[in-house]
Amino acid sequence: MESYKLSNGVSIPCIGFGVCNAKEGLEAKNAVLCALQNGYMHIDTAMIYNNEFSVGQAIKESHLNREDIFLTTKLWNEDINKGLNREGFERSINLLNVAYVDLYLLHWPTEGYIEPWKCLEQLYLEGKIKAIGVSNFRKHHLEALAKHASIIPMVNQIESNVYFNNQELIDYCLQQGIVVQAWSPLGGHNTAQLKNDVLVDIASQLNKSVAQIVIRWHLQRGVLPLPKSVTKQRIIDNIDVFDFSLSKDMMDAINALNKNKPVGLYDKDYIF
Numbered sequence: 001m002e003s004y005k006l007s008n009g010v011s012i013p014c015i016g017f018g019v020c021n022a023k024e025g026l027e028a029k030n031a032v033l034c035a036l037q038n039g040y041m042h043i044d045t046a047m048i049y050n051n052e053f054s055v056g057q058a059i060k061e062s063h064l065n066r067e068d069i070f071l072t073t074k075l076w077n078e079d080i081n082k083g084l085n086r087e088g089f090e091r092s093i094n095l096l097n098v099a100y101v102d103l104y105l106l107h108w109p110t111e112g113y114i115e116p117w118k119c120l121e122q123l124y125l126e127g128k129i130k131a132i133g134v135s136n137f138r139k140h141h142l143e144a145l146a147k148h149a150s151i152i153p154m155v156n157q158i159e160s161n162v163y164f165n166n167q168e169l170i171d172y173c174l175q176q177g178i179v180v181q182a183w184s185p186l187g188g189h190n191t192a193q194l195k196n197d198v199l200v201d202i203a204s205q206l207n208k209s210v211a212q213i214v215i216r217w218h219l220q221r222g223v224l225p226l227p228k229s230v231t232k233q234r235i236i237d238n239i240d241v242f243d244f245s246l247s248k249d250m251m252d253a254i255n256a257l258n259k260n261k262p263v264g265l266y267d268k269d270y271i272f
């Protein structure tokens with residue numbers, strides 16, 4: 001699979017497998033195992049998804065070399081609020097049963113995110129994390145962080161899909177050399193996006209599924225999508241996107257579908 005380069009030179013596979021909502025136990029383990037057996041080399045979990053143990057089991061059972069898998073997890077607000085930043089990281093690597101993670105993210109710009117960011121910097125310098133970043137940070141959060149940080153986040157993971165393309169924030173991140181990962185790249189629970197007439201028409205012209213068109217659209221605008229599925233055929237289809245490309249007119253038509261309406265959780269408790 002093709003990859004992007006992070007600002008510290010680390011390569012990151014250009015599509016990741018998302019496991020938010022995959023239930024701890026057989027559902028999460030089988031989905032991750034299926035992904036690893038079918039070409040995904042990049043898995044995105046989080047402490048709050050409550051499936052790190054199953055993700056770790058799938059990695060073990062895949063018999064792939066640990067170095068060949070790019071693994072991300074995230075520090076949750078509750079640990080931050082309690083000042084348990086390092087403990088949160090250690091709990092995650094114990095559950096995942098790995099010696100290091102490739103990418104560790106601050107999950108939300110919860111109040112007081114400077115201290116945990118310094119903890120991530122420290123863990124990075126100790127070699128326990130190959131790259132560090134943030135998630136759900138807006139421009140003003142990134143600017144505030146930059147005033148105190150020694151290391152600029154290498155990644156910002158944010159919601160982006162056809163109806164909420166988040167392009168302004170993406171452009172800002174790319175200008176700063178921050179790789180952007182898209183959560184809910186297919187629209188999450190808003191499956192209406194996958195039935196949009198413009199997308200259906202492009203998909204039929206190219207003999208691809210709508211999901212494949214959307215994933216390709218993310219890649220062609222320099223974004224790293226994290227599609228999730230617990231359905232084998234969809235898991236396989238969602239990375240079969242390297243044998244075609246979208247024309248400029250197609251890209252423009254998809255960009256024009258933006259409604260600027262997030263489908264995800266933008267709760268006032270999490271965003272300030």
Ligand code: A2P
Binds near residue numbers: 183184229
């Ligand atoms: P399922 O797990 O039943 O396959 P997102 O990645 O934007 O969060 O979207 C994930 C949602 O879209 C999941 O509910 C997933 O359901 C569904 N999904 C994933 N891949 C496809 C696909 N190729 N076609 C249709 N729906 C998909």
